[in-house]
Every structure is written in structure tokens, then in C-alpha cells.
Amino acid sequence: GAGVSQSPSNKVTEKGKDVELRCDPISGHTALYWYRQSLGQGLEFLIYFQGNSAPDKSGLPSDRFSAERTGGSVSTLTIQRTQQEDSAVYLCASSLRGDRGPNYGYTFGSGTRLTVV
Amino acid sequence: AQSVTQPDIHITVSEGASLELRCNYSYGATPYLFWYVQSPGQGLQLLLKYFSGDTLVQGIKGFEAEFKRSQSSFNLRKPSVHWSDAAEYFCAVGAPGGGADGLTFGKGTHLIIQP
Numbered sequence: 512g513a514g515v516s517q518s519p520s521n522k523v524t525e526k527g528k529d530v531e532l533r534c535d536p537i538s539g540h541t542a543l544y545w546y547r548q549s550l551g552q553g554l555e556f557l558i559y560f561q562g563n564s565a566p567d568k569s570g571l572p573s574d575r576f577s578a579e580r581t582g583g584s585v586s587t588l589t590i591q592r593t594q595q596e597d598s599a600v601y602l603c604a605s606s607l608r609g610d611r612g613p614n615y616g617y618t619f620g621s622g623t624r625l626t627v628v
Numbered sequence: 629a630q631s632v633t634q635p636d637i638h639i640t641v642s643e644g645a646s647l648e649l650r651c652n653y654s655y656g657a658t659p660y661l662f663w664y665v666q667s668p669g670q671g672l673q674l675l676l677k678y679f680s681g682d683t684l685v686q687g688i689k690g691f692e693a694e695f696k697r698s699q700s701s702f703n704l705r706k707p708s709v710h711w712s713d714a715a716e717y718f719c720a721v722g723a724p725g726g727g728a729d730g731l732t733f734g735k736g737t738h739l740i741i742q743p
Contacts, residue, residue, distance in 0.1 A: 515671070517671075552735065553718070553733050553734060553735035553736050554718065554733040602671055602672070604672075616660075616662060616674055616677055616722070616731075617672075617674075617731060618674075619664075619671035619672040619673070620671050621669075621670055621671040622670075622671050624669075
């Protein structure tokens, strides 16, 4: 697509439930990133996918968080047994990996605002 | 490892006044530098970026930034702000190789515009 699409835009869930957040990157972008933005905070890196390589999961805060990317395109971030501290905006970005020229940089989606009650 | 510091958490300026948002980075070589803006409820939009060449970079919405190697800084400026500029601004540094640590973000500066 023309931009990075995230769904849902807002999600309210009860503590203890599982949630799935979806990201559809720009067509042709091989790299996909998930970030978490808590209220008043900067961007916290969660996970990175590059093509068909094993993802870099070094930023995932706990084993309740997982993500997959099917067919090198759409990605789903899953949070199991949600806790109130998981409430945040979850941002997805994509980029053309390996392009070190003028087009290097991320394109962000509008994010999913997750509220755990 | 690379890092970014945005020393001002909040800045308030009057509409029509000039603006400078500070950004300092730490990186062992010449980095890629970015400024992003985030309006309420939105994702991040790229304002401008520096890779090489002219150290004064022009961006969208009338913004510019200057790379100063000696000060490890990449401050964002605008000569006259508009109420619509009220937003969160993020500076980021990128390693030329890209990858998971390809962009490291500062914690952001919240810009408030007074009428």
C-alpha cells in the first residue's frame, strides 16, 4: 500500500486477555519494526524483522509479547495475559533495508492505542 | 552504541516566534540524523534528514536543521511557528548499516504554542 497501515486504531481490553495488533507495511519494504510509546515517553524498540531472517526480539519486555511476520509482509504483535502496564501506543514502521541513500529512514503507521482496564 | 539526547522535555513559544529544538547524539562515526514530528493521535512523520554534504538541511513545513559535528548536535529550527506546529518532536540517529539499531530515538520534546 501507499503507507503503513495499523489496525485496530484503538483497542480496549480487560486485564488478562490476549490482544493482537496488526501492521501492514509499505509494499516492497523488507524491514519492519515495532515500537511501544508509553504516555509521555519516547519510543521503546520491541522487535525487528528483515526479510526472511530470524527477527531481532531483543526489545520485547517479557515472554508475554510475541510477533510474527507472514510472507515477509503483514506482521502481528501479540500480547498475552495483558497487564495494565501494557497500556501504550504501539507503533509499526517499515523501511527499505539496505538502502543507504536518500530514501533511508522509517515510515510509521498511525499506531494502535491499547488500553488495558 | 548510539544515543540521542533531547534536553528539553517541554518548550513553549508564542505564535510567530522563532523556534529551536535541541538534539545531541553520540555515535562513533558520521551518523544519519532525522527529525520526526508526531501530532496527537498520529504516527511519526519525517520532517527532514541529514546524510552528508551541506550541513544545513531543509525540511517540510518550513523547518530546517543544522548538523554540527564539533558539537555532536542536530538542532531543529523554524523562523516563525504556527499554532499547527504544536506537537511532539523526536530526533533520531541512524547507523549507516541500518538494522534493528538503525534508528535510535530521543525521548522527544513537546512543543506548546501560545496564542
